[in-house]
Amino acid sequence: MDPTGYRVHAANVGIKDETLDFLVVASDRVATVAATFTRSLFAGPSVVVSREVAATGHARAVVVVSKNANVATGEAGLADARELQSRTAALIGVPADEVLVASTGVIGRRYPIDRIRSHLDAVEWPSAAEATFDDAATAIMTTDTRAKVARTTIGDGPAQLVGIAKGVGMIEPDMATLLTFLFTDAEVGTEVLDPAFRRVVDRTFNSLSIDTDTSTSDPAMVMANGAAGPVGPDELEEALERVALELVRMIASDGEGATKRSEVTVTGGRDDAQSKRVAKAVVNSPLVKTAVHGADPNWGRIAMAVGKCREDTDVRADRVAICIGGVEMYPAIADEAALDKAAAHMRQHVVEIDVDLGIGPGRATVYGCDLSDGYIRINADYTT
């Protein structure tokens, strides 16, 4: 079931081809908003504009253009983003500063702004806003092969939460995230929603890496319009995490060229931050990723990846333990039977790698995927 009080408009305005590329999700009433954004130094105008809106803690709608990121487009690109914001606001009859803006796609090209203008002049509101959240998830795709939607009930209800996300490449969020929008009809204030959402993003989207590259366009946003009444803060955070984690796993499985998902858990770190840093080094290593692809239990590459975390000088090789699929590889050096068990695990869709650092209570799980020929093909050909 979807949250009540939202209208969805999904359309093609001809950004690149004839697929859906334009989305508006509007709330019937003013919603509480929390959002995190990319920390890229080349963050695009959409991020600039949305940061202003998110800072107020409230919004009425979000408009998304896909297949064009509107990044590195200078003053003209910023003007385009503001025009997109104000025209969308006019269409649905709200102030411009209550409309969030997001974009994704190729960098360094201006929008075909005439097509956006023509579309917004012609469309009827609210009769054109009868689309579903599944349509919304489709409208924000670029090289994604599958739409990504996750739903849950907050506590025992009646409040509902739905999340949509896109992104298969240029993904190492790290304090930001890819294009992600969560909508709920729960009633919750900014002072509860904002910190809960940041904690959840840190454990989910910021623990995801497809290819170490950080997008210039990433927002993660949640809107709560209150139509279903109040919810408990713990139930809210649990629901946010369920939906976010489900989206993260969908994104990792749909990583560009991915044939498998990897989940790397590092325990025994000095603190959670150290565990996460080491886990990221493992999940991001091209040699570990290709070993996952080839179902090769070459645990030496995992040791190598731990070893390259050179700032973590308290990590000592003689206290580290490495498991693949629960089978110990090191320090009790894996024999043929253990390697065979690990290889069998690695032929499954989800590959679990566990590292214990033997230092302290720190713990983190990160999500990634293998590196295959498909990644090369997609990215050597995509663009221009």
Added chain:
Amino acid sequence: MDPTGYRVHAANVGIKDETLDFLVVASDRVATVAATFTRSLFAGPSVVVSREVAATGHARAVVVVSKNANVATGEAGLADARELQSRTAALIGVPADEVLVASTGVIGRRYPIDRIRSHLDAVEWPSAAEATFDDAATAIMTTDTRAKVARTTIGDGPAQLVGIAKGVGMIEPDMATLLTFLFTDAEVGTEVLDPAFRRVVDRTFNSLSIDTDTSTSDPAMVMANGAAGPVGPDELEEALERVALELVRMIASDGEGATKRSEVTVTGGRDDAQSKRVAKAVVNSPLVKTAVHGADPNWGRIAMAVGKCREDTDVRADRVAICIGGVEMYPAIADEAALDKAAAHMRQHVVEIDVDLGIGPGRATVYGCDLSDGYIRINADYTT
């Protein structure tokens, strides 16, 4: 011409297959030594043992085992390394602490130490030491497709310098390097050789990245035995840099699966360190690497890679300039003609990317390669 006063023994001892896998280079007299090593926390016993020798500033020989890195092999592996050192020293009749040790190959397996013992017991010295430096370069190869040797004369001579190197994957040295050995008959003290070599390594091997992974085994060493008499310090450093840079370019061109070399120069940094950090982000980005592979002038990915250097908060998108093959892509946004010129450049073997940050006098050039299907195939299959 090769430096005088060195003997080379290259052999197969059956580490993995029937190719050359065992090398001893010995100097007729005690040589001055300078060396840098990997900073991996999982550095292997070869690194531990060689650090002790290099710390004295002098050595007589280096012994190298290829196809087995002897890493993550615990106390037994350390004992194997010390036995390799002492038996080699006994063979050539020098103290054990004058023999450097290096290894490269699979991680997490002990040497077939019996085979090494049998070989060293059977070999005759110096009659078995008639190999060339080209043989030496071949003996240290693992997945390399080509042996890597570079030679130069120091100043006007007579002192000669030869360098050999191996390494095509698990290469982002960063304060260390891959397996590299330079030999000269110049006469030079440690106080001159050591700082000159460190500066050269920083500008060459530490400016090279194939795949962001840092080996557990890397040394870069230079031996100077003085047989040809004294040389000027500037001439020495120039010669070291010529040979090191030639080896670096060979390594980048022979990167696993590489079809092209990339050279990224970042000017206008706050300092050289910032320029190098940004250049590394560009050369290492999988999206830039696949664009280089596909000869796609998708300069937005270069902007993205600059933007992900989030600690460099003084980098501002409106002061950055990006060129491919000398053709401006940004901020004067590339038109079709400019994109065509850049694409033509990218179809050549060496792809030059230039970024200016517009902040200060900092400058750095780094060396890398494209990312192709070949990298996946080599690394999804290699090992176990």
